[in-house]
Amino acid sequence: MTRTAIVTGAAQGIGAAIALRLAEDGMAVAAVDLTESACGDTAEAIRSRGGTAAAIGADVADESAVAAAVRRTVETVGAPTVLVNNAGVTRDNLVFKMTADDWDTVLSVHLRGSFLMARAVQEHMVAAGFGRIVNLSSMSALGNRGQANYSAAKAGLQGLTKTLALELGKFGVTANAVAPGFIETEMTRATARRMGLSFEELRRLAVAGIPVNRAGLPEDVAHLASFLASEQAGFVSGQVVYAAGGPAA
Structure with a gap:
């Protein structure tokens, strides 16, 4: 039986890696990002490897956009029973410099977006008697x-x-939930720029505190998400798994 997964924030980094991995696991994938063109490369990469994928543009913080994205998923690749909430943005600043818009934007995408997606998809999971939600x-x-x-x-x-x-x-x-530590992505590269460091300097500082002595890769997170989305993970629920190369500090 082919299952369908929705992966948000699938244009690059961790989201793209998870979308590709779930496709390798035999799932049809709806790659969702802010615009269809942004996640087009991810969907095409899946199709070029013989998989089934659709690129869907949606602002996950917009209730009507989420409903439309789920409807389109059903129409193009099937009713979703796997959801990976990965979409996210950063608006980093110290509290005394952080604006209300900085706060609202980040909370809206990460938290409101995950709620809206889970609420929209759960009815398909309940109908199927099977569902996997993985929050980043x-x-x-x-x-x-x-x-x-x-x-x-x-x-x-x-x-x-x-x-x-x-x-x-x-x-x-x-x-x-999967809680990554230091992962080499565009987001961590942006963090380096914000701190006035080269990415190599930031990575070296991060690795110094990681017991396995290396930075994480998007594929490290994708492997874990793959397990949590699998049928074999049916007795694992409500857990937060830190993918950080050592114990969470």
């Missing part, structure tokens, strides 16, 4: 200087995850 949290949920908005959003995702697990478990739906 972060080590920053434990607190991170200059990221009050991002940290709050990622901590909120952990609470949302546990509540979804409690409410949807009896319908065969699991919900888990």
